[in-house]
Amino acid sequence: KTINATMNSLFSKQGTWVGDGSKDSAIIIDDEKSTIIITSKTEMAPFNVILNISSLENSFYYEITLSSLNGTISAGLVNKNDFRPGWDTDGLFYNGNVHNGKTALITGFGDETVRAGDKVGVYAKRHDPDSELVVAYYINGRCLGTGFRLTSLDADDDFFPCLSVCGSATFSYAAPEILPLVVIRKQPIYTDYTGEWKLVRVFMGPELGEYPLPSDRDIIFSFGDLIDDNVYPFSVSMMNTLSGTVKLNNNVFESFDGVEIEMVSSTLMMPPPLWQGVESTITSSLSDVYKMIVSNGLILSGPTAEFILEPYAPFFEPCTAYKTGCH
Numbered sequence: 001k002t003i004n005a006t007m008n009s010l011f012s013k014q015g016t017w018v019g020d021g022s023k024d025s026a027i028i029i030d031d032e033k034s035t036i037i038i039t040s041k042t043e044m045a046p047f048n049v050i051l052n053i054s055s056l057e058n059s060f061y062y063e064i065t066l067s068s069l070n071g072t073i074s075a076g077l078v079n080k081n082d083f084r085p086g087w088d089t090d091g092l093f094y095n096g097n098v099h100n101g102k103t104a105l106i107t108g109f110g111d112e113t114v115r116a117g118d119k120v121g122v123y124a125k126r127h128d129p130d131s132e133l134v135v136a137y138y139i140n141g142r143c144l145g146t147g148f149r150l151t152s153l154d155a156d157d158d159f160f161p162c163l164s165v166c167g168s169a170t171f172s173y174a175a176p177e178i179l180p181l182v183v184i185r186k187q188p189i190y191t192d193y194t195g196e197w198k199l200v201r202v203f204m205g206p207e208l209g210e211y212p213l214p215s216d217r218d219i220i221f222s223f224g225d226l227i228d229d230n231v232y233p234f235s236v237s238m239m240n241t242l243s244g245t246v247k248l249n250n251n252v253f254e255s256f257d258g259v260e261i262e263m264v265s266s267t268l269m270m271p272p273p274l275w276q277g278v279e280s281t282i283t284s285s286l287s288d289v290y291k292m293i294v295s296n297g298l299i300l301s302g303p304t305a306e307f308i309l310e311p312y313a314p315f316f317e318p319c320t321a322y323k324t325g326c327h
Contacts, residue, residue: 010060010175015053051161063121071167078162098147105326145185197309239271256291
């Protein structure tokens with residue numbers, strides 16, 4: 001049998017969303033608006049729905065676009081044999097974390113929990129019933145990478161689209177004709193400073209010579225959500241974690257924003273000898289920074305220090321199991 005590896009086996013197939021039998025929960029199909037509303041009895045327990053459709057032997061992809069969400073939603077897959085009411089369902093889900101319907105298996109897989117306005121995609125990559133199942137997740141067009149890689153499967157282990165809702169969710173569903181081309185985790189795209197940034201290069205001294213960074217651990221700069229229009233909560237994670245603020249001071253240096261960095265606290269672990277010098281140098285140099293810009297990454301700069309950073313996309317080993325744990 002010849003398989004077109006780019007075609008989505010869900011495309012143009014008609015199916016029906018079916019609930020798990022939980023009492024006082026509901027599925028409402030709004031044909032006029034092309035939306036689906038799923039409501040659970042309580043936000044304390046999920047209402048699971050499965051796309052009832054003929055067996056899907058090959059790779060498939062679907063996505064949901066949330067127009068409203070009161071509570072939480074998880075998108076993923078389920079084996080029909082594991083589809084049960086509430087917390088009893090065992091599945092391959094994503095809601096910001098990768099989980100099995102009960103327990104988080106990979107925390108921090110996404111940047112944050114799924115919210116209204118998000119588009120969530122689920123890709124089940126499987127070329128025949130006997131091959132491994134690779135499950136990748138997407139958020140707003142960005143591939144988050146592989147959450148599951150299951151090899152110990154039987155030929156009758158069929159997986160189907162499944163959603164798990166605590167509360168109420170309104171969404172549209174789509175199964176594009178072509179499968180995603182990217183299954184490797186991609187860096188987030190930041191349009192402002194908020195987010196996590198990996199330090200890749202540092203330049204020090206009056207002539208800004210490059211300062212060598214250790215290779216055994218990433219150094220992460222984190223900017224929280226803007227407060228009062230001009231202050232970012234700020235931290236630097238090395239062996240210790242520094243915490244403080246970055247204040248926008250309304251000065252402009254060419255295209256750079258003028259800033260003032262204030263570090264107010266630090267954890268007090270004793271780092272290895274190599275890291276003692278690194279932490280001391282970076283900590284003292286941050287006070288020298290007076291401008292920053294997002295331009296093909298993040299640049300923080302001062303007279304005798306310059307930090308070059310890129311969006312941070314941590315790598316996660318995919319789960320090789322799901323019912324009793326990740327591995």
